[in-house]
Amino acid sequence: MKKNKKIKFWLLGIAAFLIAVVFCLWPTQYYIEAPGEAFQISKYVKSTRKPNPNFYLVTVSERPAVMIDYLTSFLRPGDSRYSKTELMGTSSSTEYNQMQQYYMETSQNNAIYYAAKKAKVPYRQEFLGVYVMEVMKISTFRKKLKVGDVLVSVNDRKFTSSGELIKYVSSLKDKKVKVEVIRGKKHLTFSGKTVKLSGTSRYGIGIQLVDHTKVVTDPAVKIDAGDIGGPSAGLMFTLECYQLFTGKNLSSKKIAGTGTIDSNGKVGMIGGVDKKVIAASRQGMKVFFAPTDQPEGVKKSETNYAEAVRTAKKIHTKMKIVPVDRFEDALNYLEK
Structure with a gap:
């Protein structure tokens, strides 16, 4: 009887220990x-x-x-x-880490x-486009563009800065637009419409962006x-x-x-x-x-x-x- 009680005591102790370990390591x-x-x-x-x-x-x-x-x-x-x-x-964890790398670049x-x-x-800066950092819920490109796409043109028009791109798109109030992006090694084209950006009077395609440039010195x-x-x-x-x-x-x-x-x-x-x-x-x-x-x-x-x-x-x-x-x-x- 004493032996059974001792075994039971040890089993309860091991079980309590395992429960404590699982609790401590449980993801939040x-x-x-x-x-x-x-x-x-x-x-x-x-x-x-x-x-x-x-x-x-x-x-x-x-x-x-x-x-x-x-x-x-x-x-x-x-x-x-x-x-x-x-x-x-x-964003997913992968997209978040990817965005942090683009911000660093x-x-x-x-x-x-x-x-x-x-x-x-001597220095020279080349504007290569903009990285797509997020596609907003209101964007007509939500299921088309992806985080990490490099937007290189709008309506076949190329730009020398993100400011120039934003100014051009803002002038297209509720109009159809065609964007060209580079995804990996592929050039892709998508069509959609500009939308009014929440909290502003401006129009856009509904993405957050950051410049993709190259600097030679x-x-x-x-x-x-x-x-x-x-x-x-x-x-x-x-x-x-x-x-x-x-x-x-x-x-x-x-x-x-x-x-x-x-x-x-x-x-x-x-x-x-x-x-x-x-x-x-x-x-x-x-x-x-x-x-x-x-x-x-x-x-x-x-x-x-x-x-x-x-x-x-x-x-x-x-x-x-x-x-x-x-x-x-x-x-x-x-x-x-």
Whole structure:
């Protein structure tokens, strides 16, 4: 009898353990965003000239949350929880990752372009079309276009910029249009109509897009960030490229920062700046550039710079938070 009770006790213990393991590893519908790492940009920038090893891009970690990770995330001040819809919208995981790579590519090309322009070295930018990043529900092309398609013409008309394309399509109010896209190695043509875009008086074909360009410079510079996605390293890539083009060494300190960059040198707002400040501080950065960009509807207290300052105070870091609106703000700070 005692032996049976002992066996029963062990079986119940094993069962309880297995139930606990299954519970802890049970998938949730949430993703965890947490402080990532700071990486030397020089590892990703290739040129005939030697890059400066003191500039860093900073990442945010994103991962699907199992139950134990989700519950313990409430004990980690830097962690945030998002549903898949909040993080990815209507995109699948594959489409979301693909979009992040396209944003990164655009960020890199804008960085090389503006750095070359500012350094006054020979450069040429070729507009190859626009990447389709999302097809809206109202679009008549919803079941025709796919994320990753490269739109190269509308009504057999080619363009030199996405702005020119948008302006042309906006002039076609409720009219039939024909678009040509490249999907893989195939050229495909689809027909549909323009639609009025929600919340605006403009018309369009109902897609979100980002430029697909190619930049050629002398000396040549190439950026390959591997699996890192998104546009937020734009400012830091621009600083690194500017150093390579001019031969200047802008800093002997470990410098990190964040912010998108456009072809005019404007530094744009990004997500997860609090997590980037934490990651940069952990790895001993001395300076962190944070965008002051204030898009419509965003309060001054909600800008990246304001949040970065709050986070720096909260974690008691000695890292200096420097506000930047344009590339020149970061450059002037480093050259003073």
